[in-house]
Amino acid sequence: MRGLLLLSSDGVVAKAVIGPQSDLDKEYLVVVDGAVTEARLSRLRHGLELDGRQLKPARVTQVQGQQLRFVLKEGRNRQIRRMCDLVGLEVVDLQRVRIGPLRLSDLPEGRWRHLTADERKGLVS
Numbered sequence: 001m002r003g004l005l006l007l008s009s010d011g012v013v014a015k016a017v018i019g020p021q022s023d024l025d026k027e028y029l030v031v032v033d034g035a036v037t038e039a040r041l042s043r044l045r046h047g048l049e050l051d052g053r054q055l056k057p058a059r060v061t062q063v064q065g066q067q068l069r070f071v072l073k074e075g076r077n078r079q080i081r082r083m084c085d086l087v088g089l090e091v092v093d094l095q096r097v098r099i100g101p102l103r104l105s106d107l108p109e110g111r112w113r114h115l116t117a118d119e120r121k122g123l124v125s
Helices: 011-018 038-045 079-086 117-124
Strands: 026-033 059-063 068-073 090-099
Touching: 026 079, 038 059, 038 068, 038 079, 038 117, 068 079, 079 090
Parallel strands: none
Antiparallel strands: 026 068, 026 090, 059 068
């Protein structure tokens, strides 16, 4: 996993992003190994269960070839890898590109920056 990572000691921000009531989208670009079929995409979008609990519907689209875009409303432990395993796909690369209104954009890998007041407001509102 690589890409956008949000570090915060602000409990309000943390709860807004990962709390059980969070409604923020988390968007990922994922490269998989295996045949990407409509049946597999359909199962990824709905109908999967992890740890005995039904997953919230996911938006999963094929970007091109073996690259998929996942937009999730939840973030269970290794969720995308485990979802792909359930349908016979292996994750080769996974990059988080968005959390709610925050986008990775052109921030170079390994670099960081502080959130702006408007970005914080966008996460907690």
